[in-house]
Amino acid sequence: MKTVRPHKSRTVGLSPGTLKENKNPENNSVVTVMSYNATSLEERTISSLDELHKYKSADAVSWINIDGTEDSESLKKIGEIFNLHPLLLEDISTAEQRPKMDEFDEQLFTILNMLSFNSEKNCITVEQVGIVLGSNYVLSFQEAGGDVFDPNRNRIRNNKGKHRKYSADYLFYTLIDTIVDNYFIILEKIGERLEDIEDSLISEPTNDILNDLYKIKRELILLRKSIWPLREVLMKFEREEYELITDSTQTYFKDVYDHTVQIIDTLESFRDLSGGMLDLYMSSISNRMNAVMKVLTVISTIFIPLSFLAGIYGMNFDYIPELKWKYGYFGFLASCLTILIAMLFYFRKKKWL
Structure with missing residues (x-):
């Protein structure tokens, strides 16, 4: 397996809070909205960003998803509508940020890595996701189209679970929880690969096995970089109080934190296992020699x-x-x-x- 991520842009040399201009017209953002309450649901693709004004103060909970973070004009417009801090917009437009959480006057902002396994290309896809929580809305910014949030959308459409009954903070939690739970799928794929390597390591240690081991070690490093900082973020949500997060929703963040600790334990076990396999490979080659x-x-x-x-x-x-x-x-x-x-x-x- 190998790791890929979408095209990235940097704001090197620009003043803080400045967005890099979008020089490729094909990188325009695609904005979709799901606005709902206990009895109604509105789902649509936005053709004009001015339409977003009504969702800022609507009675329903609005989930506004933006695909494409290189469209600086769209980001600026969205920032004006929802009063987003310039530094927040800069973090969204700059890829490879360390997972973190910031609190602004009327919003909570978190950045984390969304990992998914591409079975066709046999690779792990890395995408940075920025999530903004407001009083009655959630903004999710993704580098490119395609995500792991389909279960969330289906539960909202089918009125299953607690989405339609709870406020925006619960949606904010479920998006983070979905990203974290998807890490288990990645670990499962790595675990299956380690089992295959272990079966053939002693009987037939080849250079292909060595290459696979090094690829897995790189993937584990990637996971570690994504999960360890996220643990600190979730610890803040669990232990500190925020006006935008109700007590009932804050309880759920403890569950996400426990999942993160479990992922870290599994990750460390896989790192030790891959290191032991590497030693076993060298021993097998030495014994054969x-x-x-x-x-x-x-x-x-x-x-x-x-x-x-x-x-x-x-x-x-x-x-x-x-x-x-x-x-x-x-x-x-x-x-x-x-x-x-x-x-x-x-x-x-x-x-x-």
Whole structure:
């Protein structure tokens, strides 16, 4: 498996809070809205950002999802509508941010990595997601289209679960919970791969296995970079009080925190296991090399006396014993065969073979 992530942009050299201009018109953002309460649901794609004004103060809970964070004009417009801090917008538009949580006057903002497994390309896809919680709305900013939030959307559409009964903070929690739960799927894929490697490691340690081990170690490092900071974020949600998060919803963050701790434990176990497999691979290769060297050494040792005899009778002297003997050739072969059998018997007795 390998790891890929969408195109990234940096704001190097720009002043804090400045967004990099979008030079590619194909990177325009796509905005979708799900506005709901206990009895009604509105789901649509926004054609004009001015339509978002009504969702800021609507009686219903509004989930506004923005696909594409390189469209600086759209980000600025959304920031004006929802009074988003310039530094918040800069964090959203800049990829590879460390998972974190910030509190602003009227909003809570968190950044985390959404990981998904692409079975067609056999790779882990990394995407940064920024989530903003307001009084009655949630903004989710994604680098590109496609996400792991379909279960959330289906529960809202089918009025299952507690989404339609609770406020925006519960939606905020469920989006974080879905991203964290998806880490288990990634760990499951890595665990299956480790099992396959373990089965073939001793019997047939090849260079392909070594490459797979190094790929898995890189993926585990990626997971560690995504999960360890997230643990700190969830600890804040669990232990500190925020006006936008009700007591009933805050209880659920403890469950997400427990899941994160479980993922970290599994992650550390996989790291130890992959490191042990790497050592086992090196030991297996060394043992195979020793076995080959032992065989070659035995063969070389057997040919030492045979080469000695062949060297003597290959000298160009006129008077060598048995040189004129009628059965000298057959006697020489018989002597070589006798020496060969005797040495093999001796090696077997010494358990060198």
